[in-house]
Amino acid sequence: MKTGSMLYEGKAKKMYATDDPAVLLVDYKNSLTAFNAQKKAEMEGKGRLNNLISSRLFEYLNKKGIPTHFIERIDETRQLVKKVNIIPVEVVTRNITTGTLCRRLGVEEGMILPSPLVEYYLKSDELGDPLILEDHAILFNWSTREELDKIREITLKVNQLLKEYFEKLDVILVDFKLEFGKDPEGNLLLSDEISPDTCRFWDRSSGEKLDKDRFRKDLGNVLGAYQEIWSRITSKGE
Amino acid sequence: MKTGSMLYEGKAKKMYATDDPAVLLVDYKNSLTAFNAQKKAEMEGKGRLNNLISSRLFEYLNKKGIPTHFIERIDETRQLVKKVNIIPVEVVTRNITTGTLCRRLGVEEGMILPSPLVEYYLKSDELGDPLILEDHAILFNWSTREELDKIREITLKVNQLLKEYFEKLDVILVDFKLEFGKDPEGNLLLSDEISPDTCRFWDRSSGEKLDKDRFRKDLGNVLGAYQEIWSRITSKGE
Numbered sequence: 001m002k003t004g005s006m007l008y009e010g011k012a013k014k015m016y017a018t019d020d021p022a023v024l025l026v027d028y029k030n031s032l033t034a035f036n037a038q039k040k041a042e043m044e045g046k047g048r049l050n051n052l053i054s055s056r057l058f059e060y061l062n063k064k065g066i067p068t069h070f071i072e073r074i075d076e077t078r079q080l081v082k083k084v085n086i087i088p089v090e091v092v093t094r095n096i097t098t099g100t101l102c103r104r105l106g107v108e109e110g111m112i113l114p115s116p117l118v119e120y121y122l123k124s125d126e127l128g129d130p131l132i133l134e135d136h137a138i139l140f141n142w143s144t145r146e147e148l149d150k151i152r153e154i155t156l157k158v159n160q161l162l163k164e165y166f167e168k169l170d171v172i173l174v175d176f177k178l179e180f181g182k183d184p185e186g187n188l189l190l191s192d193e194i195s196p197d198t199c200r201f202w203d204r205s206s207g208e209k210l211d212k213d214r215f216r217k218d219l220g221n222v223l224g225a226y227q228e229i230w231s232r233i234t235s236k237g238e
Numbered sequence: 239m240k241t242g243s244m245l246y247e248g249k250a251k252k253m254y255a256t257d258d259p260a261v262l263l264v265d266y267k268n269s270l271t272a273f274n275a276q277k278k279a280e281m282e283g284k285g286r287l288n289n290l291i292s293s294r295l296f297e298y299l300n301k302k303g304i305p306t307h308f309i310e311r312i313d314e315t316r317q318l319v320k321k322v323n324i325i326p327v328e329v330v331t332r333n334i335t336t337g338t339l340c341r342r343l344g345v346e347e348g349m350i351l352p353s354p355l356v357e358y359y360l361k362s363d364e365l366g367d368p369l370i371l372e373d374h375a376i377l378f379n380w381s382t383r384e385e386l387d388k389i390r391e392i393t394l395k396v397n398q399l400l401k402e403y404f405e406k407l408d409v410i411l412v413d414f415k416l417e418f419g420k421d422p423e424g425n426l427l428l429s430d431e432i433s434p435d436t437c438r439f440w441d442r443s444s445g446e447k448l449d450k451d452r453f454r455k456d457l458g459n460v461l462g463a464y465q466e467i468w469s470r471i472t473s474k475g476e
Contacts, residue, residue, distance in 0.1 A: 104368045105360060107378050117373055122343060130342045131369055135355055140345050 011037055012050070012197055018080070022184070028054075028077045032197070034216040036128050041215065048076045049226040050195040053233060055079050057162070057194045060238050064161050066154060068190040069181060084181025084191050088123040088142050089132070091151060093159045094175040098200065099213075104131075116159050118152055123179070150188050151180050158190065166201065169232040171210065174200035196226045249275055250288070250435055256318070260422070266292075266315045270435070272454045274366050279453065286314045287464040288433040291471060293317050295400070295432045298476050302399050304392060306428040307419060322419025322429050326361040326380050327370070329389060331397045332413040336438065337451075342369075354397050356390055361417070388426050389418050396428065404439065407470040409448065412438035434464045 003025055004017030011033045016025040028047035033040050051073065058070035071080040094101060097111040101119075120137060121129045137143040143151070155178055166173045176199035179192035192198070196211040203210055209217075210225040241263055242255030249271045254263040266285035271278050289311065296308035309318040332339060335349040339357075358375060359367045375381040381389070393416055404411045414437035417430035430436070434449040441448055447455075448463040 104365065105370065105374060105378065106362065106365050113377055115377075117377060119371060119373075124344065127342065127344050131371075132343065133357060133369075133371065135357075136343060139351055139353075139355060140343065 012047075013193070022083050023071065024081050024083050025074070026051075026079050026081055028079075028193075032212065032215050032222070034212065036125060039216070043223055045223055046226060049223070049230050050193060050197055051077050051079055053226070053230055054193040054195045056233055057165075058190075060165060061158060061161060061190065061194075063238075066158055066161070066190055067187060069183075081191070082183055082189060084183050084189055086123070086179055086181045086191060087147065087151075089137050089148075089151075089180075090121040090123050090129060091155050091178045091180065092119045092121060092175060093117070093155055093178070094119070095159070095163065096172070096174045096202075098174060116156060118155055120148075147180075147188060154180075154188070154190060162194070162199075165238070167204075169229075169236050170204040171229070171232065172202040172204055174202055176200070196229055201225075201229060250285075251431070260321050261309065262319050262321050263312070264289075264317050264319055266317075266431075270450065270453050270460070272450065274363060277454070281461055283461055284464060287461070287468050288431060288435055289315050289317055291464070291468055292431040292433045294471055295403075296428075298403060299396060299399060299428065299432075301476075304396055304399070304428055305425060307421075319429070320421055320427060322421050322427055324361070324417055324419045324429060325385065325389075327375050327386075327389075327418075328359040328361050328367060329393050329416045329418065330357045330359060330413060331355070331393055331416070332357070333397070333401065334410070334412045334440075336412060354394060356393055358386075385418075385426060392418075392426070392428060400432070400437075403476070405442075407467075407474050408442040409467070409470065410440040410442055412440055414438070434467055439463075439467060 006014055006016050008015040012029055012031060014027045014029060018025050028051040030042050030044055030047045032043050032046060055073035058068050062068055062070060069081040069084050071082060073079045094117040095113060097107055098109050101107065102109050120132050120134065122132050123129060134148050137148060138145055158178065163173045178190060181189055181191040183189055199211055200213060201210040209219060210229050214222045214225050244252055244254050246253040250267055250269060252265045252267060256263050266289040268280050268282055268285045270281050270284060293311035296306050300306055300308060307319040307322050309320060311317045332355040333351060335345055336347055339345065340347050358370050358372065360370050361367060372386050375386060376383055396416065401411045416428060419427055419429040421427055437449055438451060439448040447457060448467050452460045452463050
Protein backbone atom coordinates (compact mmCIF):
# COMPACT_ATOMS: atom_id res chain seq x y z
CA MET A 1 0.00 0.00 0.00
CA LYS A 2 1.54 3.30 -1.13
CA THR A 3 1.27 6.25 1.25
CA GLY A 4 -0.29 9.31 -0.35
CA SER A 5 -0.58 12.89 0.88
CA MET A 6 -1.34 13.74 4.47
CA LEU A 7 -5.06 14.51 4.79
CA TYR A 8 -5.25 15.54 8.41
CA GLU A 9 -3.03 15.94 11.45
CA GLY A 10 -4.72 15.56 14.82
CA LYS A 11 -3.34 15.79 18.35
CA ALA A 12 -2.24 12.14 18.42
CA LYS A 13 -2.35 10.85 14.82
CA LYS A 14 -1.71 11.76 11.22
CA MET A 15 -4.00 10.45 8.47
CA TYR A 16 -2.73 9.76 4.96
CA ALA A 17 -4.44 8.87 1.71
CA THR A 18 -3.54 5.50 0.16
CA ASP A 19 -3.90 4.17 -3.39
CA ASP A 20 -7.33 2.87 -2.36
CA PRO A 21 -9.72 5.81 -1.92
CA ALA A 22 -11.70 3.82 0.67
CA VAL A 23 -8.62 3.21 2.85
CA LEU A 24 -6.58 5.57 5.03
CA LEU A 25 -3.24 5.08 6.68
CA VAL A 26 -2.99 6.24 10.30
CA ASP A 27 0.39 7.14 11.74
CA TYR A 28 0.44 7.32 15.55
CA LYS A 29 2.37 10.30 16.92
CA ASN A 30 4.42 10.55 20.08
CA SER A 31 2.54 13.70 21.18
CA LEU A 32 0.67 13.65 24.46
CA THR A 33 -1.93 16.33 25.12
CA ALA A 34 -4.36 16.93 27.98
CA PHE A 35 -6.89 19.53 29.13
CA ASN A 36 -7.89 20.34 25.55
CA ALA A 37 -4.20 20.58 24.50
CA GLN A 38 -3.30 23.19 27.15
CA LYS A 39 -0.74 20.65 28.41
CA LYS A 40 1.53 19.08 25.80
CA ALA A 41 4.55 16.80 25.64
CA GLU A 42 6.44 14.54 23.27
CA MET A 43 7.13 10.99 24.45
CA GLU A 44 9.35 8.73 22.37
CA GLY A 45 7.65 5.34 21.95
CA LYS A 46 4.12 6.45 22.86
CA GLY A 47 2.86 6.35 19.27
CA ARG A 48 4.20 2.80 18.84
CA LEU A 49 2.52 1.54 22.02
CA ASN A 50 -0.84 3.13 21.20
CA ASN A 51 -0.71 1.72 17.68
CA LEU A 52 0.06 -1.76 19.03
CA ILE A 53 -2.56 -1.60 21.79
CA SER A 54 -5.32 -0.05 19.67
CA SER A 55 -4.70 -2.47 16.78
CA ARG A 56 -4.95 -5.44 19.12
CA LEU A 57 -8.15 -4.17 20.76
CA PHE A 58 -9.81 -3.39 17.43
CA GLU A 59 -8.86 -6.86 16.13
CA TYR A 60 -10.50 -8.33 19.23
CA LEU A 61 -13.64 -6.22 18.75
CA ASN A 62 -13.81 -7.05 15.02
CA LYS A 63 -13.61 -10.74 15.95
CA LYS A 64 -16.47 -10.26 18.43
CA GLY A 65 -18.69 -8.80 15.71
CA ILE A 66 -18.36 -5.09 16.48
CA PRO A 67 -18.37 -3.09 13.22
CA THR A 68 -15.13 -1.05 13.19
CA HIS A 69 -13.04 0.98 10.78
CA PHE A 70 -9.91 -1.10 11.53
CA ILE A 71 -8.33 -3.12 8.71
CA GLU A 72 -4.82 -4.06 9.81
CA ARG A 73 -1.66 -2.89 11.47
CA ILE A 74 1.15 -2.51 8.95
CA ASP A 75 4.11 -1.69 11.17
CA GLU A 76 5.08 -0.42 14.61
CA THR A 77 3.39 2.99 14.37
CA ARG A 78 0.99 2.65 11.45
CA GLN A 79 -2.29 0.94 10.64
CA LEU A 80 -4.83 0.91 7.82
CA VAL A 81 -8.44 1.87 8.42
CA LYS A 82 -11.58 2.32 6.36
CA LYS A 83 -12.26 5.92 5.43
CA VAL A 84 -15.28 7.25 7.33
CA ASN A 85 -16.97 10.54 8.00
CA ILE A 86 -16.56 11.04 11.72
CA ILE A 87 -19.76 11.88 13.63
CA PRO A 88 -18.81 14.94 15.73
CA VAL A 89 -19.99 13.36 18.98
CA GLU A 90 -17.53 11.79 21.42
CA VAL A 91 -19.04 8.95 23.43
CA VAL A 92 -17.74 8.53 26.98
CA THR A 93 -18.66 5.44 28.98
CA ARG A 94 -18.04 5.36 32.70
CA ASN A 95 -18.00 2.36 35.04
CA ILE A 96 -16.43 4.20 37.98
CA THR A 97 -16.68 7.92 38.81
CA THR A 98 -13.57 10.05 38.35
CA GLY A 99 -12.20 13.03 36.42
CA THR A 100 -14.36 15.78 34.95
CA LEU A 101 -17.54 13.99 36.02
CA CYS A 102 -16.60 14.45 39.67
CA ARG A 103 -15.38 18.01 39.21
CA ARG A 104 -18.41 19.16 37.21
CA LEU A 105 -21.09 17.50 39.33
CA GLY A 106 -19.45 17.43 42.76
CA VAL A 107 -19.84 13.66 43.08
CA GLU A 108 -17.50 11.37 44.99
CA GLU A 109 -14.42 9.89 43.27
CA GLY A 110 -14.19 6.14 42.76
CA MET A 111 -17.90 5.21 43.07
CA ILE A 112 -18.70 2.00 41.21
CA LEU A 113 -21.77 2.84 39.13
CA PRO A 114 -24.67 0.35 39.31
CA SER A 115 -24.88 0.52 35.50
CA PRO A 116 -22.55 2.04 32.89
CA LEU A 117 -23.08 5.76 32.28
CA VAL A 118 -22.95 6.83 28.62
CA GLU A 119 -22.31 10.53 27.96
CA TYR A 120 -22.07 12.47 24.70
CA TYR A 121 -19.70 15.37 24.12
CA LEU A 122 -19.60 17.65 21.11
CA LYS A 123 -16.27 17.07 19.33
CA SER A 124 -15.02 20.67 19.25
CA ASP A 125 -11.61 21.74 20.52
CA GLU A 126 -12.70 25.35 20.12
CA LEU A 127 -15.63 24.88 22.54
CA GLY A 128 -13.73 22.51 24.86
CA ASP A 129 -15.81 19.42 23.97
CA PRO A 130 -18.95 20.39 25.91
CA LEU A 131 -21.34 17.76 27.32
CA ILE A 132 -24.46 17.49 25.18
CA LEU A 133 -27.83 15.77 25.34
CA GLU A 134 -29.01 13.40 22.62
CA ASP A 135 -31.61 16.06 21.86
CA HIS A 136 -28.88 18.63 21.17
CA ALA A 137 -27.17 16.26 18.73
CA ILE A 138 -30.44 15.62 16.93
CA LEU A 139 -31.74 19.22 16.87
CA PHE A 140 -28.45 20.63 15.60
CA ASN A 141 -27.91 17.82 13.05
CA TRP A 142 -24.73 16.38 14.55
CA SER A 143 -26.36 12.93 14.52
CA THR A 144 -29.78 11.31 14.33
CA ARG A 145 -31.96 9.46 16.84
CA GLU A 146 -31.39 6.21 14.91
CA GLU A 147 -27.60 6.65 14.84
CA LEU A 148 -27.46 7.51 18.54
CA ASP A 149 -29.58 4.47 19.42
CA LYS A 150 -27.17 2.28 17.45
CA ILE A 151 -24.12 4.06 18.88
CA ARG A 152 -25.41 3.50 22.41
CA GLU A 153 -26.06 -0.18 21.72
CA ILE A 154 -22.58 -0.74 20.22
CA THR A 155 -20.95 1.29 23.01
CA LEU A 156 -22.53 -0.82 25.75
CA LYS A 157 -21.41 -4.01 23.96
CA VAL A 158 -17.87 -2.64 23.59
CA ASN A 159 -17.87 -1.73 27.29
CA GLN A 160 -18.88 -5.27 28.24
CA LEU A 161 -16.29 -6.83 25.91
CA LEU A 162 -13.44 -4.56 27.03
CA LYS A 163 -14.31 -4.89 30.73
CA GLU A 164 -14.08 -8.67 30.42
CA TYR A 165 -10.90 -8.42 28.34
CA PHE A 166 -9.13 -6.23 30.87
CA GLU A 167 -10.40 -8.13 33.91
CA LYS A 168 -8.33 -11.08 32.66
CA LEU A 169 -5.31 -8.74 32.67
CA ASP A 170 -6.07 -7.63 36.25
CA VAL A 171 -6.94 -4.19 34.93
CA ILE A 172 -10.11 -2.27 35.76
CA LEU A 173 -11.66 -0.40 32.83
CA VAL A 174 -12.75 2.80 34.61
CA ASP A 175 -13.97 4.82 31.63
CA PHE A 176 -13.19 5.39 27.95
CA LYS A 177 -13.99 7.55 24.95
CA LEU A 178 -15.20 6.22 21.61
CA GLU A 179 -15.77 7.88 18.26
CA PHE A 180 -17.94 6.64 15.44
CA GLY A 181 -17.96 7.29 11.73
CA LYS A 182 -19.95 6.37 8.67
CA ASP A 183 -18.51 4.77 5.57
CA PRO A 184 -19.71 5.83 2.09
CA GLU A 185 -22.42 3.13 2.23
CA GLY A 186 -23.76 4.68 5.44
CA ASN A 187 -22.55 1.89 7.74
CA LEU A 188 -21.84 3.02 11.28
CA LEU A 189 -18.30 1.97 12.28
CA LEU A 190 -16.43 2.29 15.56
CA SER A 191 -13.48 4.52 14.66
CA ASP A 192 -10.55 6.46 16.16
CA GLU A 193 -8.43 4.54 18.71
CA ILE A 194 -8.71 2.62 21.99
CA SER A 195 -5.58 3.12 24.04
CA PRO A 196 -4.28 4.49 27.36
CA ASP A 197 -4.81 7.93 25.76
CA THR A 198 -8.55 7.34 25.51
CA CYS A 199 -9.25 4.93 28.39
CA ARG A 200 -8.68 5.01 32.14
CA PHE A 201 -7.09 1.76 33.33
CA TRP A 202 -6.49 0.98 37.01
CA ASP A 203 -4.38 -1.93 38.21
CA ARG A 204 -6.81 -4.26 40.01
CA SER A 205 -4.75 -4.91 43.11
CA SER A 206 -2.82 -1.66 43.64
CA GLY A 207 -5.25 0.80 42.03
CA GLU A 208 -2.26 2.28 40.19
CA LYS A 209 -3.19 4.37 37.16
CA LEU A 210 -2.02 2.84 33.87
CA ASP A 211 -3.16 5.55 31.45
CA LYS A 212 -2.92 9.21 30.44
CA ASP A 213 -3.91 10.34 33.96
CA ARG A 214 -0.21 9.78 34.80
CA PHE A 215 0.51 12.61 32.37
CA ARG A 216 -2.47 14.78 33.38
CA LYS A 217 -1.59 14.52 37.07
CA ASP A 218 2.25 14.48 36.71
CA LEU A 219 2.50 11.04 38.33
CA GLY A 220 5.61 10.10 36.35
CA ASN A 221 6.42 6.90 34.44
CA VAL A 222 3.82 7.58 31.76
CA LEU A 223 5.48 5.41 29.12
CA GLY A 224 6.03 2.65 31.69
CA ALA A 225 2.27 2.52 32.29
CA TYR A 226 1.49 2.27 28.56
CA GLN A 227 4.20 -0.42 28.28
CA GLU A 228 2.64 -2.30 31.21
CA ILE A 229 -0.75 -2.40 29.42
CA TRP A 230 0.92 -3.70 26.25
CA SER A 231 2.91 -6.31 28.21
CA ARG A 232 -0.20 -7.65 29.91
CA ILE A 233 -2.03 -7.79 26.56
CA THR A 234 0.78 -9.77 24.92
CA SER A 235 1.24 -12.12 27.88
CA LYS A 236 -2.38 -12.74 28.88
CA GLY A 237 -4.72 -11.11 26.34
CA GLU A 238 -6.34 -12.45 23.20
CA MET B 239 -52.15 33.70 58.36
CA LYS B 240 -49.45 34.63 60.89
CA THR B 241 -45.90 34.90 59.56
CA GLY B 242 -43.42 32.73 61.44
CA SER B 243 -39.63 32.61 61.36
CA MET B 244 -37.66 32.93 58.13
CA LEU B 245 -36.69 29.45 56.91
CA TYR B 246 -34.58 30.33 53.90
CA GLU B 247 -33.36 33.34 52.00
CA GLY B 248 -32.58 32.81 48.33
CA LYS B 249 -31.32 35.18 45.65
CA ALA B 250 -34.80 36.49 44.80
CA LYS B 251 -37.12 35.35 47.59
CA LYS B 252 -37.44 34.79 51.34
CA MET B 253 -39.44 31.85 52.69
CA TYR B 254 -41.24 32.04 56.03
CA ALA B 255 -43.04 29.46 58.14
CA THR B 256 -46.75 30.06 58.79
CA ASP B 257 -49.11 28.71 61.45
CA ASP B 258 -49.88 25.84 59.06
CA PRO B 259 -46.86 23.51 58.80
CA ALA B 260 -47.88 22.58 55.24
CA VAL B 261 -47.89 26.20 54.06
CA LEU B 262 -45.05 28.67 53.50
CA LEU B 263 -45.13 32.38 52.89
CA VAL B 264 -42.90 33.64 50.07
CA ASP B 265 -41.73 37.25 50.11
CA TYR B 266 -40.37 38.45 46.75
CA LYS B 267 -37.18 40.52 47.04
CA ASN B 268 -36.03 43.43 44.90
CA SER B 269 -32.64 41.78 44.29
CA LEU B 270 -31.60 41.01 40.73
CA THR B 271 -28.75 38.58 40.16
CA ALA B 272 -27.18 37.13 37.01
CA PHE B 273 -24.26 34.90 35.98
CA ASN B 274 -24.55 32.80 39.14
CA ALA B 275 -24.82 35.97 41.32
CA GLN B 276 -21.55 37.46 40.02
CA LYS B 277 -23.65 40.45 38.90
CA LYS B 278 -26.06 41.90 41.46
CA ALA B 279 -28.38 44.87 41.85
CA GLU B 280 -31.35 46.08 43.87
CA MET B 281 -34.37 47.34 41.96
CA GLU B 282 -37.25 48.93 43.83
CA GLY B 283 -40.53 47.42 42.63
CA LYS B 284 -39.05 44.25 41.05
CA GLY B 285 -40.23 41.98 43.87
CA ARG B 286 -43.77 43.33 43.58
CA LEU B 287 -43.92 42.79 39.81
CA ASN B 288 -42.54 39.25 39.97
CA ASN B 289 -44.97 38.37 42.74
CA LEU B 290 -47.89 39.75 40.70
CA ILE B 291 -46.78 38.09 37.45
CA SER B 292 -45.87 34.72 38.96
CA SER B 293 -49.09 34.58 41.01
CA ARG B 294 -51.18 35.25 37.94
CA LEU B 295 -49.32 32.64 35.85
CA PHE B 296 -49.56 29.98 38.56
CA GLU B 297 -53.30 30.70 38.96
CA TYR B 298 -53.66 30.20 35.21
CA LEU B 299 -51.70 26.93 35.29
CA ASN B 300 -53.64 25.68 38.35
CA LYS B 301 -56.87 26.38 36.46
CA LYS B 302 -55.54 24.42 33.48
CA GLY B 303 -54.91 21.37 35.66
CA ILE B 304 -51.15 21.69 36.21
CA PRO B 305 -50.29 20.55 39.75
CA THR B 306 -48.47 23.48 41.40
CA HIS B 307 -47.38 24.60 44.87
CA PHE B 308 -49.23 27.93 44.53
CA ILE B 309 -52.09 28.68 46.94
CA GLU B 310 -52.76 32.42 46.76
CA ARG B 311 -51.25 35.86 46.60
CA ILE B 312 -51.78 37.72 49.88
CA ASP B 313 -50.42 41.17 49.07
CA GLU B 314 -48.18 43.06 46.66
CA THR B 315 -44.96 41.18 47.41
CA ARG B 316 -46.11 38.01 49.17
CA GLN B 317 -47.85 34.75 48.33
CA LEU B 318 -48.68 31.48 50.07
CA VAL B 319 -47.43 28.18 48.70
CA LYS B 320 -47.53 24.53 49.72
CA LYS B 321 -44.39 23.36 51.44
CA VAL B 322 -42.41 21.00 49.19
CA ASN B 323 -39.01 19.39 49.06
CA ILE B 324 -37.40 20.90 46.00
CA ILE B 325 -35.89 18.39 43.54
CA PRO B 326 -32.36 19.73 42.88
CA VAL B 327 -32.81 19.73 39.10
CA GLU B 328 -33.62 22.92 37.19
CA VAL B 329 -35.64 22.29 34.05
CA VAL B 330 -34.98 24.63 31.14
CA THR B 331 -37.26 24.58 28.11
CA ARG B 332 -36.20 26.32 24.92
CA ASN B 333 -38.31 27.27 21.91
CA ILE B 334 -35.70 29.54 20.33
CA THR B 335 -31.91 29.32 20.67
CA THR B 336 -30.15 31.99 22.72
CA GLY B 337 -27.97 32.54 25.79
CA THR B 338 -25.73 29.84 27.28
CA LEU B 339 -26.98 27.26 24.76
CA CYS B 340 -25.43 29.25 21.90
CA ARG B 341 -22.25 30.06 23.81
CA ARG B 342 -21.67 26.48 25.00
CA LEU B 343 -22.49 24.71 21.74
CA GLY B 344 -21.54 27.34 19.16
CA VAL B 345 -25.00 27.28 17.59
CA GLU B 346 -26.67 30.23 15.93
CA GLU B 347 -28.73 32.72 17.97
CA GLY B 348 -32.46 33.01 17.33
CA MET B 349 -33.10 29.66 15.62
CA ILE B 350 -36.69 28.53 16.05
CA LEU B 351 -36.44 24.91 17.21
CA PRO B 352 -38.64 22.38 15.39
CA SER B 353 -39.67 20.99 18.79
CA PRO B 354 -39.11 22.30 22.32
CA LEU B 355 -35.75 21.38 23.85
CA VAL B 356 -35.88 20.31 27.51
CA GLU B 357 -32.60 20.47 29.45
CA TYR B 358 -31.80 19.58 33.04
CA TYR B 359 -29.30 21.47 35.19
CA LEU B 360 -28.09 20.47 38.63
CA LYS B 361 -29.31 23.14 41.09
CA SER B 362 -25.98 24.07 42.67
CA ASP B 363 -24.69 27.64 42.93
CA GLU B 364 -21.34 26.22 44.04
CA LEU B 365 -20.93 24.24 40.81
CA GLY B 366 -22.53 26.91 38.59
CA ASP B 367 -25.66 24.86 37.79
CA PRO B 368 -24.02 22.41 35.35
CA LEU B 369 -25.98 20.74 32.55
CA ILE B 370 -26.79 17.13 33.41
CA LEU B 371 -28.24 14.09 31.69
CA GLU B 372 -31.30 12.30 33.03
CA ASP B 373 -28.91 9.42 33.72
CA HIS B 374 -26.78 11.63 35.99
CA ALA B 375 -29.85 12.66 37.99
CA ILE B 376 -30.91 9.03 38.38
CA LEU B 377 -27.45 7.55 39.14
CA PHE B 378 -26.64 10.20 41.74
CA ASN B 379 -30.12 10.11 43.33
CA TRP B 380 -31.14 13.67 42.52
CA SER B 381 -34.36 12.33 41.01
CA THR B 382 -35.84 9.13 39.61
CA ARG B 383 -36.74 7.95 36.11
CA GLU B 384 -40.43 8.10 37.03
CA GLU B 385 -40.18 11.66 38.40
CA LEU B 386 -38.22 12.86 35.38
CA ASP B 387 -40.76 11.33 33.00
CA LYS B 388 -43.54 13.15 34.86
CA ILE B 389 -41.50 16.39 35.05
CA ARG B 390 -40.91 16.28 31.31
CA GLU B 391 -44.57 15.67 30.60
CA ILE B 392 -45.70 18.55 32.86
CA THR B 393 -42.98 20.84 31.49
CA LEU B 394 -44.07 20.32 27.89
CA LYS B 395 -47.70 21.03 28.88
CA VAL B 396 -46.63 24.18 30.72
CA ASN B 397 -44.62 25.26 27.67
CA GLN B 398 -47.64 24.83 25.42
CA LEU B 399 -49.96 26.67 27.85
CA LEU B 400 -47.55 29.57 28.43
CA LYS B 401 -46.68 29.90 24.74
CA GLU B 402 -50.38 30.27 23.93
CA TYR B 403 -50.90 32.63 26.87
CA PHE B 404 -48.10 34.94 25.82
CA GLU B 405 -48.92 34.80 22.11
CA LYS B 406 -52.17 36.58 22.98
CA LEU B 407 -50.06 39.30 24.63
CA ASP B 408 -47.86 39.62 21.51
CA VAL B 409 -44.98 38.15 23.48
CA ILE B 410 -42.79 35.26 22.33
CA LEU B 411 -41.86 32.77 25.04
CA VAL B 412 -38.23 32.08 24.09
CA ASP B 413 -37.20 29.88 27.01
CA PHE B 414 -37.82 29.45 30.73
CA LYS B 415 -36.66 27.64 33.83
CA LEU B 416 -38.94 25.55 36.06
CA GLU B 417 -38.39 23.88 39.39
CA PHE B 418 -40.36 21.03 40.87
CA GLY B 419 -40.90 19.82 44.42
CA LYS B 420 -42.65 17.03 46.26
CA ASP B 421 -45.21 17.56 49.01
CA PRO B 422 -45.23 15.29 52.10
CA GLU B 423 -47.62 12.91 50.29
CA GLY B 424 -45.13 12.54 47.46
CA ASN B 425 -47.09 14.57 44.91
CA LEU B 426 -44.96 16.26 42.29
CA LEU B 427 -45.77 19.99 42.17
CA LEU B 428 -44.52 22.76 39.90
CA SER B 429 -42.79 25.15 42.32
CA ASP B 430 -40.59 28.26 42.48
CA GLU B 431 -41.68 31.19 40.26
CA ILE B 432 -42.47 32.05 36.63
CA SER B 433 -41.48 35.64 35.92
CA PRO B 434 -39.19 37.80 33.77
CA ASP B 435 -36.42 36.60 36.11
CA THR B 436 -36.90 32.98 34.97
CA CYS B 437 -38.26 33.36 31.41
CA ARG B 438 -37.05 35.05 28.25
CA PHE B 439 -39.81 37.14 26.69
CA TRP B 440 -39.42 38.91 23.34
CA ASP B 441 -41.91 41.44 22.01
CA ARG B 442 -43.46 39.85 18.94
CA SER B 443 -43.20 42.81 16.58
CA SER B 444 -40.01 44.58 17.72
CA GLY B 445 -38.08 41.64 19.17
CA GLU B 446 -37.38 43.81 22.20
CA LYS B 447 -36.29 41.85 25.27
CA LEU B 448 -38.82 42.05 28.13
CA ASP B 449 -36.95 40.07 30.78
CA LYS B 450 -33.80 39.75 32.89
CA ASP B 451 -31.62 39.81 29.76
CA ARG B 452 -32.02 43.63 29.97
CA PHE B 453 -30.12 43.40 33.27
CA ARG B 454 -27.63 40.73 32.09
CA LYS B 455 -26.75 42.73 28.98
CA ASP B 456 -27.06 46.25 30.49
CA LEU B 457 -29.82 47.20 28.05
CA GLY B 458 -31.44 49.60 30.51
CA ASN B 459 -35.11 50.01 31.50
CA VAL B 460 -35.20 46.65 33.31
CA LEU B 461 -38.13 47.55 35.54
CA GLY B 462 -39.99 49.02 32.56
CA ALA B 463 -39.77 45.66 30.78
CA TYR B 464 -41.14 43.78 33.82
CA GLN B 465 -43.88 46.44 34.11
CA GLU B 466 -44.70 45.97 30.41
CA ILE B 467 -45.22 42.23 30.91
CA TRP B 468 -47.51 42.90 33.88
CA SER B 469 -49.45 45.58 31.95
CA ARG B 470 -50.07 43.22 29.04
CA ILE B 471 -51.18 40.47 31.44
CA THR B 472 -53.68 42.77 33.19
CA SER B 473 -55.02 44.25 29.95
CA LYS B 474 -55.16 41.15 27.75
CA GLY B 475 -54.29 38.06 29.81
CA GLU B 476 -56.51 35.64 31.72
